[in-house]
Amino acid sequence: MxxxxxxxxxxxxxxxxxxxxxxxxxxxxxxxxxxxxxxxxxxxxxxxxxDRQNPPACFNGGYPVVAFGSVGVYVLILQDALRAIGFTTTDIDGYFGPITQRTVINFQNSYGLVADGIVGCLTWETLTSNAAGIGQTATVAYP
Incomplete structure (x- = not known):
């Protein structure tokens, strides 16, 4: 990713x-x-x-915390990465709605994370490390 x-x-x-x-x-x-x-x-x-417009989720940097109601590029990245590793979300639309939240909870459960539907440091680290290098596919927008 x-x-x-x-x-x-x-x-x-x-x-x-x-x-x-x-x-x-x-x-x-x-x-x-x-x-x-x-x-x-x-x-x-x-x-x-x-020049990030939001503080990072992790102390050492990375993406910001996103959760239900978040909108923007970071939600697009989240949705794209979830699809890359086989977790179906809605269209990659940049809106963190109920389907994206449910998908995040399923992902968190699958990887032994706290299943709160909030994408913070550990969820981002787990997600990006699993999606890294997958590249563009029929369901993944960003190589």
């Missing part, structure tokens, strides 16, 4: 060496322009920084 963020984001430095990427990361942090710079252990072969 690709990472998609609301706001401005950049993935850079794929052809640079480790030290140069770390220098880029430090410049992005020190500039104060970006409110999130991905830690090196999450993006070891590139540098990701963005």
């Amino acid at each position: 690709s990472q998609h963020y609301a706001g401005v984001s950049f993935d850079v430095g794929q052809n640079l060496d480790y030290n140069t990427r770390n220098s880029m990361r430090n410049v992005a942090i020190q500039s104060g322009v970006w409110n999130y710079v991905e830690p090196a252990y999450l993006t070891p072969t590139w540098v990701h920084f963005d």
Whole structure:
């Protein structure tokens, strides 16, 4: 699963060496322009920084908490990732309604998470780690 963020984001430095990427990361942090710079252990072969419009669900970054009633790009990502790993939702419409909530609860139950229908840190981490690398399919919008 690709990472998609609301706001401005950049993935850079794929052809640079480790030290140069770390220098880029430090410049992005020190500039104060970006409110999130991905830690090196999450993006070891590139540098990701963005200007997120919502605080992340996890202390170390990532997507924001989404729940019933949420609308937007993060719900699209959620719905797309759920489909990628075989959990049927409504159309990928960006609206966290009752069907998406039920699908999230089913996902959480299947993976031994607290089944509260709220997509926070552990749910995002579990979901994205299982959806990573699946790529575009007939039911998945984002490669």
